[in-house]
Amino acid sequence: MRRYFRILKVLVRVSFIRDIVFRGAFYIDLFHAVLWLGLFFLVIEVFFSHTESIVGWTKGNLIVLLGIWSLLDDLASGTFWEGVKRIPTLVADGNMDFILTRPVDSQFLIAAERFRFSRVIPLIADIALISYGLSIGSIGSLWTILLGFPIVIIAGYLTVLSVFYLLHTLGFWFLRIDNIWALYEGIENIGKYPLDVFGRHIKLVSLTVVPLTVMFTLPAEALVGFLSGAEVINALLVSALFLWLTRKFYQYSVRRYSSVA
Amino acid sequence: MLIIEVKNLTKKYEYYKKAPGLLASVKSLFHREKLYTKAVDNISFSVEEGELVGFLGPNGAGKTTTLKMLSGILYPTSGEARVLGYTPWERKKQYQKQFAIVMGQKNQLWWDLPAMDSFILNKEIYEVPDAQFKQTVDELAELLEIKDILDVQVRKLSLGQRMKCELIAALLHQPKVLFLDEPTIGLDVVSQQKMREFIKTYNEQKKTTILLTSHYMEDVEALCKRIIIIDHGQILYDGALADLMEKYVDHKVLTVTFTKAVERGDLEKYGEIKESAPFRALLHIPKTEVKKSAAAILTKLPVDDILIDEVPVEEVIRKIFTAHR
Numbered sequence: 102m103r104r105y106f107r108i109l110k111v112l113v114r115v116s117f118i119r120d121i122v123f124r125g126a127f128y129i130d131l132f133h134a135v136l137w138l139g140l141f142f143l144v145i146e147v148f149f150s151h152t153e154s155i156v157g158w159t160k161g162n163l164i165v166l167l168g169i170w171s172l173l174d175d176l177a178s179g180t181f182w183e184g185v186k187r188i189p190t191l192v193a194d195g196n197m198d199f200i201l202t203r204p205v206d207s208q209f210l211i212a213a214e215r216f217r218f219s220r221v222i223p224l225i226a227d228i229a230l231i232s233y234g235l236s237i238g239s240i241g242s243l244w245t246i247l248l249g250f251p252i253v254i255i256a257g258y259l260t261v262l263s264v265f266y267l268l269h270t271l272g273f274w275f276l277r278i279d280n281i282w283a284l285y286e287g288i289e290n291i292g293k294y295p296l297d298v299f300g301r302h303i304k305l306v307s308l309t310v311v312p313l314t315v316m317f318t319l320p321a322e323a324l325v326g327f328l329s330g331a332e333v334i335n336a337l338l339v340s341a342l343f344l345w346l347t348r349k350f351y352q353y354s355v356r357r358y359s360s361v362a
Numbered sequence: 363m364l365i366i367e368v369k370n371l372t373k374k375y376e377y378y379k380k381a382p383g384l385l386a387s388v389k390s391l392f393h394r395e396k397l398y399t400k401a402v403d404n405i406s407f408s409v410e411e412g413e414l415v416g417f418l419g420p421n422g423a424g425k426t427t428t429l430k431m432l433s434g435i436l437y438p439t440s441g442e443a444r445v446l447g448y449t450p451w452e453r454k455k456q457y458q459k460q461f462a463i464v465m466g467q468k469n470q471l472w473w474d475l476p477a478m479d480s481f482i483l484n485k486e487i488y489e490v491p492d493a494q495f496k497q498t499v500d501e502l503a504e505l506l507e508i509k510d511i512l513d514v515q516v517r518k519l520s521l522g523q524r525m526k527c528e529l530i531a532a533l534l535h536q537p538k539v540l541f542l543d544e545p546t547i548g549l550d551v552v553s554q555q556k557m558r559e560f561i562k563t564y565n566e567q568k569k570t571t572i573l574l575t576s577h578y579m580e581d582v583e584a585l586c587k588r589i590i591i592i593d594h595g596q597i598l599y600d601g602a603l604a605d606l607m608e609k610y611v612d613h614k615v616l617t618v619t620f621t622k623a624v625e626r627g628d629l630e631k632y633g634e635i636k637e638s639a640p641f642r643a644l645l646h647i648p649k650t651e652v653k654k655s656a657a658a659i660l661t662k663l664p665v666d667d668i669l670i671d672e673v674p675v676e677e678v679i680r681k682i683f684t685a686h687r
Contacts, residue, residue: 107486115472115479122474198435199470204458205487356437359375360430 108205109213116216127219134223138171138230141293156297161238163295166321168231169254170293173317175227177261179220181212182282185265189272189279195361208351212266231324241326249333250323253315256340260316263343264288266351273354292317308335315339365539365571366409366432371441373402373427373595401427403595404441412569414561416576416586416603420683424595425575426465429541432573433463445539459488462532466544469524470531473517477527480516481534488535495534502530506560522553529560542574546581558584579676593683603675610678613646615671616656622664632659641666 120127145167149160158166188211191197200207241249268281292313296304307313315336322328379395380386402424409415417425430436432443434450434457443450448457471480478499485495503509506526516524525545532540542561546554562585565572576582582589582603589606591599599606616633623640632655633647647655652670659665 104486104489108483111483111486115475115483118479119474196468198430198463198465198468201435201453202433202458202461202463203487204455358436360435 105205105209108210112213113216117218119215120218130217130219131222134175134220135226138223138226141167141171142230156295158295159238161234161236162321162325164234165231165238165324166234166295166317167293168227168234169257169321169324170289170317171230172224172227173254173257173261173320174289175220175223176258177265179217179224181262182265183215183217184212185262185269186282187211187214188269189277189281192272192358193276193279193361197355197358198360201355201358207355208266208348212262235324239325241324241328245323245326245328249328250320252333253319253323253328253336256336257316257320259340260312260343261289263340263347264311264316266347267343270347270351270354273357288313289316312339312343363411364408365411365413365446366407366573367442367444368408368428368432369406369442370404371402371406371428371431371443372400372404372439373424373431373436374398374400374439400595402431402438405592405595405597407590407597407600409571409573411571412565413588414565414572414574414586416574416582416589417592418576418582418589418679419592423592425592426543427595428592429463429543429573429575433461433541434458435463459535460537461539461541462535462537463541464525464528464532464543464545466525466547469516469528471516471524471527474515476513477516477519477531478512480527480531481512484531484534490535494536498534498536499530502533505563506530506556522549522556525549525553525557526560529557533564536568538570540570540572542572542576544576545574546576546578554578554580561585579674579679583675591679591682598682607672607675607678610682611649611673613648613673614652615673616645616647616652616659617669617671618643618645618659618663619666619668620664621666624663628663 142164145160145163148155149163153159155163191200191211197207200210203210240246265282265285268285271281272278288311291299291303291307296307296314296318299307304314307318308315319328319332319336322332376396376398378390379397380390401422405424405428417428419425427436431438432445432450434453437451446457446460448454450457471477481495481499484490490498499512500509503512506529508523508526508530511519511523512527516527519527529545545561546557549557558581561572561574564570565585574581574585587602587604589599589601589603590597591606613633615636619642620640624643626635626638629635629638629643629645633645633651635643635645637644645655656668656670660668
């Protein structure tokens, strides 16, 4: 385990150096993140100028949900996103060769290859947004926030990681699907709305096939006070199941790797 | 002690038939014909500790596929292989810590950072102690004459410098087995020579078992006592390079230049004429006749200069491949 921390330390240090080397990309990334967050915030303002609540979610609640969604998105894109996104290209170009020959877990090495420090400021903005939402809307009990929230936010992060990894592992099966991240973004974007808005069917899918509820809704519910004990258990089970699935699917898929001459 | 043991190893790739044209492309959306090709076909060989073996063959012969199976990158279709007592494709960490692979056409270094940053990552991955890391980097950089470029971004290095850095990255953990896949490809003559010298010295000093593939016969002649020739996935020859020459070559090459014009007919009795001009001729003469024929040519013809050469290894191997096809 200590070895993995030391490897992680090197990878974080190297990512920081790379972020500094490519300053232009760093600022564009930062501007892009803040711009999207601002635009969505405006959309919420427009919605709530006409109504008090949407399927039981008040303006404050919805800002919290948006904040959580954005927080997890920024956490993902700041940590494993860039690394995992490379899988289809690594497979197509045969560059998985070096990853597979190293005496370290290849799934870890892929995911931890690139951290993006440009995500730090948007992350602070996300926390500010969540705090603002909580200050104008309802807030959960201290116990839910101290005990339930850490569990569901970690479960949410691990589920985001699993879904993202699962999709990109398809790169071993289908050539040139470098843009599969766009499919993930499409799915993920649904998570910034209260899922009751979409009706029973989408809600069912969001609890099972694509666990958007576990990814984004439950952490927000923990903060605004809607979270139940059963939902915490559900979050734990779903995230564990998806992690296991991701691991097994990766190990199975890697056997198909045929490299490139 | 046997380090590499390969028994009946086979690798079959599957792919889909792709007919040209728009209609065929649309049809392929609904139905595709699956085809198979045997990249490696039932090969067996073994390598002793400290041996430097050359793996020779044309493009698509199965050299790289074999190396990739032995390094655990690819799973075989059938057969067995043991390297250092491990089955490579099980990808045991204990095995991965004891071998390295260098591919001339692939880059394991971060292109936008100095090579030293990639070395530091490898140090942690392979758990190389600080003192050993420093000593190995210093020693290898000195030997490869690249001490001053370790802090330069990899993308700004020449191909030769990059390959030397790739070698250092691969050798940091002092592997017992080294797979070199075309390590001199694309390098200029001077860099090729340096690379060869380094590989030879390293093999002699560290007793590392090396399996080398190359298209350049100079690499093989300079480095390998033993060669394995492979074509269409099958081993055509496995043995000493000297024995190969003995087995397949029955003549020597005589190049003669004359002070006066010489008729083609005057040369025919000495051997097979390969090239003939009034003042120069190239003959293939049976090995047993060389001394006698050379002496006769020197006494009977107006010779300015005479050279007796061995048949180039390249030509011998080309002959073997042609005969096999």
